[in-house]
Amino acid sequence: MPNRFNNKVAVITGAAQGIGKRVAERIAEEEGTLVLVDRSEIVHEVADALAQKKTDVLGLTADLEKFAECQRVMDAAVARFGRIDILVNNVGGTIWTKPYEHYAEHEIEAEVRRSLFPTLWCCRAVLPHMQAQGKGAIVNVSSIATRGVNRVPYGAAKGGVNALTACLALENGERGIRVNATAPGATEAPPRRVPRNTQAQSEQEKRWYEQIYSQSIDSSLMKRYGTLEEQAEPILFLASDDAAYITGTVLPVGGGDMG
Numbered sequence: 001m002p003n004r005f006n007n008k009v010a011v012i013t014g015a016a017q018g019i020g021k022r023v024a025e026r027i028a029e030e031e032g033t034l035v036l037v038d039r040s041e042i043v044h045e046v047a048d049a050l051a052q053k054k055t056d057v058l059g060l061t062a063d064l065e066k067f068a069e070c071q072r073v074m075d076a077a078v079a080r081f082g083r084i085d086i087l088v089n090n091v092g093g094t095i096w097t098k099p100y101e102h103y104a105e106h107e108i109e110a111e112v113r114r115s116l117f118p119t120l121w122c123c124r125a126v127l128p129h130m131q132a133q134g135k136g137a138i139v140n141v142s143s144i145a146t147r148g149v150n151r152v153p154y155g156a157a158k159g160g161v162n163a164l165t166a167c168l169a170l171e172n173g174e175r176g177i178r179v180n181a182t183a184p185g186a187t188e189a190p191p192r193r194v195p196r197n198t199q200a201q202s203e204q205e206k207r208w209y210e211q212i213y214s215q216s217i218d219s220s221l222m223k224r225y226g227t228l229e230e231q232a233e234p235i236l237f238l239a240s241d242d243a244a245y246i247t248g249t250v251l252p253v254g255g256g257d258m259g
Contacts, residue, residue, distance in 0.1 A: 185254025
């Protein structure tokens with residue numbers, strides 16, 4: 001249905017690249033108002049491009065691993081647009097790929113900070129605003145990697161996202177706030193302009209990554225990677241009023257891989 005997001009204000013995190021950027025573009029196509037957030041300055045390029053197409057958009061840089069930054073973002077959105085109807089929590093992603101026994105302590109902590117805490121903090125920061133409105137939709141981006149190789153800390157963090165989704169839905173269903181998640185499988189995307197890990201991969205690390213690729217293809221009934229469009233559309237559905245009677249759900253989007 002066209003224009004599902006007319007008169008809706010959507011905050012999208014991790015909006016500079018990949019799935020987050022495509023979700024932002026699609027909500028703009030359906031006349032939504034946008035607050036785009038990322039730690040990278042690239043987010044302003046995305047916001048400027050959408051503004052040139054007459055989208056009402058605010059671009060913000062923030063480190064969403066810190067609660068104060070998440071609170072600043074939500075307060076800025078409300079100050080600019082008066083409310084927040086939708087929050088898409090898209091920050092996260094594997095930093096290292098290797099068997100668990102090869103992770104250092106600081107690497108494990110970094111993976112959890114990257115892929116769990118931005119969602120935890122943003123939900124905490126947005127809830128008072130949505131509760132005051134008596135309405136809202138949160139879509140968390142989890143991962144099929146909760147059952148995967150060579151990404152144990154990342155998988156654990158995304159398992160936390162799944163639990164957060166279920167618990168928040170239980171607490172807030174009667175308050176008019178829906179909380180759902182998608183669990184993307186492997187996805188084809190343009191090369192990242194800002195890599196998650198700036199260190200060059202060793203030959204061993206490349207072989208470990210190949211194991212992830214092989215498992216992703218083997219686990220998918222369709223035997224292929226998904227596209228950005230195929231990941232964005234389920235997020236849009238859960239964020240829209242088309243999903244008005246759906247909450248507490250984690251929807252696998254992995255070509256039949258259920259995670």
